[in-house]
Amino acid sequence: MIAKKVIGLPLKGLRLAMKSGDTLIQHAGTQALRVKTWLDTSKSKTDDAADTQFATTSGYKNVNAASNDEGIDPLELEFQKSPINLVPAIFLIATPIAAAVITPWYLMTHQVSAPVWGVFGAFMVWTGISITAGYHRLLSHRAYKAHPLVKNFLLLGSTLAVQGSAFDWVSGHRTHHRHVDDRIEDPYSAQRGFFFSHIGWMLRNYPSGRFDYKNIPDLTKDKVLQIQHKYYGLWVLATNVAMVAAVGWLIGDVWGTLILAGLLRLVLTHHFTFFINSLCHMFGTRPYTDTNSARDNFFLAIFTWGEGYHNYHHFFQYDYRNGVKWWQYDPTKWLIVGLSKLGLTSELRTVDDTTIKHAEVQMQFKKAQQQIDNATANGLDIPHAMKSFQDRIKFEYDAFTQTVEEWQALKAKTIELKKTEFADRLHEVEETLKQDYAKVEQKILAHNSNLKNAFRSIGQSPKAA
Numbered sequence: 001m002i003a004k005k006v007i008g009l010p011l012k013g014l015r016l017a018m019k020s021g022d023t024l025i026q027h028a029g030t031q032a033l034r035v036k037t038w039l040d041t042s043k044s045k046t047d048d049a050a051d052t053q054f055a056t057t058s059g060y061k062n063v064n065a066a067s068n069d070e071g072i073d074p075l076e077l078e079f080q081k082s083p084i085n086l087v088p089a090i091f092l093i094a095t096p097i098a099a100a101v102i103t104p105w106y107l108m109t110h111q112v113s114a115p116v117w118g119v120f121g122a123f124m125v126w127t128g129i130s131i132t133a134g135y136h137r138l139l140s141h142r143a144y145k146a147h148p149l150v151k152n153f154l155l156l157g158s159t160l161a162v163q164g165s166a167f168d169w170v171s172g173h174r175t176h177h178r179h180v181d182d183r184i185e186d187p188y189s190a191q192r193g194f195f196f197s198h199i200g201w202m203l204r205n206y207p208s209g210r211f212d213y214k215n216i217p218d219l220t221k222d223k224v225l226q227i228q229h230k231y232y233g234l235w236v237l238a239t240n241v242a243m244v245a246a247v248g249w250l251i252g253d254v255w256g257t258l259i260l261a262g263l264l265r266l267v268l269t270h271h272f273t274f275f276i277n278s279l280c281h282m283f284g285t286r287p288y289t290d291t292n293s294a295r296d297n298f299f300l301a302i303f304t305w306g307e308g309y310h311n312y313h314h315f316f317q318y319d320y321r322n323g324v325k326w327w328q329y330d331p332t333k334w335l336i337v338g339l340s341k342l343g344l345t346s347e348l349r350t351v352d353d354t355t356i357k358h359a360e361v362q363m364q365f366k367k368a369q370q371q372i373d374n375a376t377a378n379g380l381d382i383p384h385a386m387k388s389f390q391d392r393i394k395f396e397y398d399a400f401t402q403t404v405e406e407w408q409a410l411k412a413k414t415i416e417l418k419k420t421e422f423a424d425r426l427h428e429v430e431e432t433l434k435q436d437y438a439k440v441e442q443k444i445l446a447h448n449s450n451l452k453n454a455f456r457s458i459g460q461s462p463k464a465a
């Protein structure tokens with residue numbers, strides 16, 4: 001605690017990180033706080049009037065009246081009483097069982113030709129990348145623009161994935177970002193555990209899983225997406241049965257293609273995508289923010305076509321990249337960039353390097369603060385290495401605060417210059433501005449490297465788990 005006062009870094013710095021990152025996270029935090037506060041109030045049963053008012057405005061009056069006696073959150077009660085979502089539940093339970101039984105039996109009793117394996121592989125890639133590049137980065141986040149050819153190809157692949165219509169998928173996903181980790185409002189809240197966030201959220205008709213499409217006005221006016229949504233069941237059958245069987249017929253093995261490129265591919269793609277909502281909110285590092293549970297995880301990026309860098313994605317959701325560093329395994333980003341060279345994608349949105357590095361440095365300071373707090377918590381003499389770590393961090397933080405102030409001043413100056421009366425002079429000062437921004441970036445990089453060295457001196461990694 002003393003260290004916190006000495007360094008005084010956490011909140012001021014965090015506020016700046018919030019500004020530079022995804023402001024929706026603040027909203028999510030407020031939502032979580034709201035529910036927590038309400039739960040506390042409910043438990044103490046000292047403010048019935050406030051409870052009733054909340055319940056009335058939320059449309060849960062009857063449930064609330066019943067639950068006040070039991071002391072259970074009415075929203076939680078509605079969650080627990082949610083009816084089974086029959087068709088998706090049967091489908092999601094039956095397909096993995098069928099794949100687990102039929103696939104080994106078929107492989108043991110039949111010779112599968114190379115073309116069938118080829119189609120299986122191609123369909124795995126097409127379906128998986130259609131979800132990540134199509135439903136996710138293109139439709140949910142508008143991270144880039146795509147030629148209709150690309151958009152429709154990805155839409156067909158996403159339909160083949162059987163993960164709901166674009167309306168449902170995108171509406172749910174935008175709600176997930178907006179209310180991430182909120183037990184009531186996040187449709188696949190990781191706070192409800194692995195099973196719920198992985199698949200459980202689809203098995204019952206939970207209140208958080210009912211989408212009203214108010215958050216997808218850009219999609220609901222799209223004619224192609226309207227058709228996909230209206231005839232979704234037919235599209236699923238046409239792609240997963242008719243199209244797969246037709247390809248099987250072309251390569252001379254209808255049943256083999258249906259079982260491998262149809263059933264097995266479907267189940268694998270399902271669960272690889274589901275990993276993003278479950279495991280990517282549980283295992284990995286948090287280099288950019290710890291305001292939510294999303295993690296960066298290289299191993300999961302392999303199965304999820306690059307979406308394993310989920311901590312970055314939750315902080316900078318509009319970036320077309322999830323693995324933001326050039327060496328990070330993100331085939332979806334490589335596809336989008338590759339297509340842009342052919343003129344098939346455009347307006348790829350990115351976050352500038354300084355902002356990204358700034359978020360990383362903020363998190364490193366936060367982790368340093370935790371280390372110091374842990375070391376000083378028992379009030380005994382702290383080891384010499386830790387004492388010098390504390391001094392280094394304090395020195396670095398003061399310097400970092402100065403750099404951030406310079407950066408903010410530079411941004412303010414740029415905005416001022418962009419105003420009409422200065423606009424015609426902008427080109428004259430552009431070069432100087434560029435140099436000033438480069439200087440700030442260099443300074444932030446230096447802070448980053450100094451922090452890494454400081455962490456090394458106490459045998460730690462700067463990445464927060």
Ligand SMILES: [Zn+2]
Pocket residue numbers: 176276277281294310314
């Ligand atoms: Zn997420």
Ligand SMILES: [Zn+2]
Pocket residue numbers: 136140141173177313317
């Ligand atoms: Zn997203």
